[in-house]
Amino acid sequence: MRKGLLFATAAVSAALLSTTVTACGSSGSAAGPAGGKKPKIGVILPDSKSSVRWETADRPYLAAAFKAAGVDYDIQNAEGDKQAFQTIADQMITSGVNVLVIVNLDSGTGKAVLDKAKAQGVATIDYDRLTLGGSAQYYVSFDNTQVGKLQGEGLAKCLTEKGAKNPVVAELNGSPTDNNATLFAAGYNGVLDPKYAAGEYTKGPDQSVPDWDNGQAQTIFEQMYTSRPDVAGVLAANDGLANAAIAVLRKNHRNGQVPITGQDATVQGLQNILAGDQCMTVYKAVKKEADAASALAVELAGGKKSQTGATVNDPTGKRDVPAVLLAPEAVFKDNIQDVVGDGYVTKAQLCTAAFEALCTKAGIK
Structure with missing residues (x-):
């Protein structure tokens, strides 16, 4: 479809x-x-x-x-x-x-x-x-509800791979004034809400980030983590918000242990995936x-x-x-090459010295 x-x-x-x-x-x-x-x-x-x-x-x-x-x-x-x-x-x-x-x-x-x-x-x-x-007169975009659905499904996949049992999931949503953020949330909540209702997941802190501001996102997630240090998964609406959450987890020595979603397939987001600090992103x-x-x-x-x-x-x-x-397309470590092959990011941008070995392992050409 x-x-x-x-x-x-x-x-x-x-x-x-x-x-x-x-x-x-x-x-x-x-x-x-x-x-x-x-x-x-x-x-x-x-x-x-x-x-x-x-x-x-x-x-x-x-x-x-x-x-x-x-x-x-x-x-x-x-x-x-x-x-x-x-x-x-x-x-x-x-x-x-x-x-x-x-x-x-x-x-x-x-x-x-x-x-x-x-x-x-x-x-x-x-x-x-x-x-x-x-x-x-026209609207040109991606299927943004589908973007959110891919994020929800991606987080579920990564939590399963981690063997998580009734994981606490935090949601770091986009700007409340951006209709796209509403559509993303409709997509991923369509995946996550049934899991909350069935007792498969525990709903943790859930907050929007004004103006998609990454600095505010880090402060917000710091508060989230303080209230629920047992958080086991993070639905972050884009790569910038994901990186803000990763910074907090790194400070608490939990980066790489907590699956985090993203969006936009930025160089930073893809590098976080290569490093194991981010679970997936959505490529548009x-x-x-x-x-x-x-x-x-x-x-x-x-x-x-x-x-x-x-x-x-x-x-x-x-x-x-x-x-x-x-x-849109869900991107995990095993298909980052799709983004590079499209020319959206180059191997030179992605595979800097710190990531050269990880790129080779992931088959980046």
């Missing part, structure tokens, strides 16, 4: 890009939208603190796709500042963007920006995070996500629209949003 979804959405992206190329003149500049306005696309990324992916993966992939399509573009990062996010949006709209692609910091700020863009005739795309109550092929979003954006900038073949429901806005949803 997941592979089928991935191939289907990849095909959508390819079709969109093909259409975009057709719309370009021989000189390489894209044909303008209705009214003759030159195509220009603005992208606002959320931060570089919660996850390194925004700058190391999304930015270069998006930039490469826009360059290939021959359109002007402006990619900026709000660095977690809601006021800066709105200021950047205002500047982009004033500068003449036809399309605005955003990764919201929260739905309130995102909605304000999307509504302003709509009022100015600027097309909009929610990238990676759905803005609840917003007005984006960001290039496919960036290519799908850029293809839609280029189409919109050229005054065209496309059918995605799928929708997601916005319960706040009471509407179905046309969507491209890609399939």
Whole structure:
């Protein structure tokens, strides 16, 4: 099912890009939208603190796709500042963007920006995070409930391998203002809640981390560990939160003994898996996500629209949003090569001196 979804959405992206190329003149500049306005696309990324992916993966992939399509573009990062996010949006709209692609910091700020863009005739795309109550014309992301399900299943697998009996499980959730964090939790709680109810697992501390802040996550997990030093498993919503928990466990000489999940397949997260300090992560092929979003954006900038073949429901806005949803992949030590083989991280980045022997043992090429 997941592979089928991935191939289907990849095909959508390819079709969109093909259409975009057709719309370009021989000189390489894209044909303008209705009214003759030159195509220009603005992208606002959320931060570089919660996850390194925004700058190391999304930015270069998006930039490469826009360059290939021959359109002007402006990619900026709000660095977690809601006021800066709105200021950047205002500047982009004033500068003449036809399309605005955003990764919201929260739905309130995102909605304000999307509504302003709509009022100015600027097309909009929610990238990676759905803005609840917003007005984006498209949503491009991964199946985020499936991401959470993979995390829950991954933790269960690792606890079984550890031979854990009625383990105490702590949950370190993402930001309460991020709809994705809600979807992740729905996915992993769908796996864990029945185990709590059946007495297979014991539900331990369960807390969200404001703004996905890794520093706050470490403080929160320190408190969790103090209240339940018998914690035997941690559902951490991404690799940054996982690393924060690992730091606390290391201080208490329990790193490697307590399975921890993650997400984003960051270099740090993969190295933690190689070292045995992290159980698994979830790999999201960001290039496919960036290519799908850029293809839609280029189409919109050229005054065209496309059918995605799928929708997601916005319960706040009471509407179905046309969507491209890609399939995530669970990554354990034995399939880290999948991430390297995709080019998402390089062997040189991953297999530094401290990890060279571990990489060899894991078959990293």
